[in-house]
Amino acid sequence: MPALLTLQTSAPLAVFILGLSIYSTTYPAHRLALRWLRLALAFPGIALALAAAYPPLPKDISPGLDIQIFVVANYVFMRILDVCIIGFWDEEGSKQAVPRWRRRKQRADDGDGGGNGDCDEAKFITLPLPSTWQGRLAYTVDSLLSFRGSSLFKDCSWDWAPRAVRDYNPPNRAAYFRSALGNLIIAYVLLDLIDNILVRRQWNLGTPYPVSSLPALPQLFYTLLTPAFAYTGNVLAWEQPMGLILVMILRFPVNSCPPLHLYNPLEATSLAELWGYKWHTLWRRTFDRMSLPALWAMDRLGGDRPFSARTIKFVRASVIFALSALLHVGVTFSVTPKSAATRGIANIAWVLVFFLAQPFGLLFENTVVHPNTETLPKRWKGILRRSFVWVWMVWLGRLNANWFALLDGFGKRRLDFSPVDMIMRTLGYQSSFKS
Numbered sequence: 001m002p003a004l005l006t007l008q009t010s011a012p013l014a015v016f017i018l019g020l021s022i023y024s025t026t027y028p029a030h031r032l033a034l035r036w037l038r039l040a041l042a043f044p045g046i047a048l049a050l051a052a053a054y055p056p057l058p059k060d061i062s063p064g065l066d067i068q069i070f071v072v073a074n075y076v077f078m079r080i081l082d083v084c085i086i087g088f089w090d091e092e093g094s095k096q097a098v099p100r101w102r103r104r105k106q107r108a109d110d111g112d113g114g115g116n117g118d119c120d121e122a123k124f125i126t127l128p129l130p131s132t133w134q135g136r137l138a139y140t141v142d143s144l145l146s147f148r149g150s151s152l153f154k155d156c157s158w159d160w161a162p163r164a165v166r167d168y169n170p171p172n173r174a175a176y177f178r179s180a181l182g183n184l185i186i187a188y189v190l191l192d193l194i195d196n197i198l199v200r201r202q203w204n205l206g207t208p209y210p211v212s213s214l215p216a217l218p219q220l221f222y223t224l225l226t227p228a229f230a231y232t233g234n235v236l237a238w239e240q241p242m243g244l245i246l247v248m249i250l251r252f253p254v255n256s257c258p259p260l261h262l263y264n265p266l267e268a269t270s271l272a273e274l275w276g277y278k279w280h281t282l283w284r285r286t287f288d289r290m291s292l293p294a295l296w297a298m299d300r301l302g303g304d305r306p307f308s309a310r311t312i313k314f315v316r317a318s319v320i321f322a323l324s325a326l327l328h329v330g331v332t333f334s335v336t337p338k339s340a341a342t343r344g345i346a347n348i349a350w351v352l353v354f355f356l357a358q359p360f361g362l363l364f365e366n367t368v369v370h371p372n373t374e375t376l377p378k379r380w381k382g383i384l385r386r387s388f389v390w391v392w393m394v395w396l397g398r399l400n401a402n403w404f405a406l407l408d409g410f411g412k413r414r415l416d417f418s419p420v421d422m423i424m425r426t427l428g429y430q431s432s433f434k435s
Helices: 007-024 028-053 067-089 133-145 163-167 173-199 216-249 271-278 284-290 292-302 309-334 346-356 358-373 378-406 419-426
Strands: 101-104 124-126 156-158
Touching: 007 028, 007 067, 007 133, 028 067, 067 284, 067 292, 067 309, 173 216, 173 419, 216 378, 271 358, 271 378, 284 292, 284 309, 292 309, 309 346, 309 358, 346 358, 346 378, 358 378
Parallel strands: none
Antiparallel strands: 101 124, 101 156
16 A cells, blocks of 8 residues: 555545445446446455554554544445445345335424334335435435444434334434433543543553453452443443534434443343344444355355254354454554554453354353253343353453453543542542653
């Protein structure tokens, strides 16, 4: 990649190629020719997206690449794979290859909201592809900006959206503002508190086990803080600021910006529920689409004796979690300082083990835990299944906490303004901000 293609040029060019590719999918009359055009556009688009995500800088210099830019660049990379390459071999006229808008039939009378949130399928209608250049442009922009299936248009969502995203429909703008602002304040206070706890500890980064080598109780404590840290950070970085700007300032519909976490992860009664619905779904469609080649290969290999549904499900889950592992490994080499990224193979091994082990947890859950708890009373069934989720995630979460600590993720402040730090200094404690 030429040196002149800096972050400021490669990222917009990659987005432009993705937008042009999406725009071309709205012309079904020239499907074959446009499929070849998208395939040709894929290679420069992928190169540009990767150049934005992983800028070629000297090893002793921190890239200074913000996590949001890294995530967006990787999202563009995977969307180009989806639209241009996987879409090339997708079935003719596949709904997955060319998504459609879905519109709610019944709307609220006040004109400010989008209905009462009823999830009845009969209240949605699938819209045809747009046929005017204005409609195609709107389709392209909306598709580009939709990470989770929500739409910038009133009462609309994409046909691949998870049900929770599709059914998200606050009654009015005031209700959205109260909810979003409340979540924003709570997330800020919690992140500030966790930030202070993590930064005030002296972490031994000379060992590959900075968290899992601690005594049992501190190990459990810091293991639980790691997903809480990620959860609140996601809310502050993605969910509420963007939603408040789009809905309250730019006056987009209230259904256009659903919360990142629509359900409480702590209430998950299975690993499938946790990863499929309770945690954020930012990468759901891209990972699902990128797992399709594995299914096509299994279909060919199976021939007259197709693989069982359980095997297919396990393979697809393995591919999806492998992609997630690679994405987190990318964080190691792009977002973090190079000094942290070169602390040893353990820096990568922990996150790989954490994600690559998840399909085996799902398999054990489906073949052992669920069959042996199915006949129990509802209360005990829920307790045992939820206990398995907690034990599994905490046990493996220690490894993920090791990875995060080795990235120096626990050793630096995330927030410039800290009410908790001000209170601690008033009580006589040293400031958590390093000079």
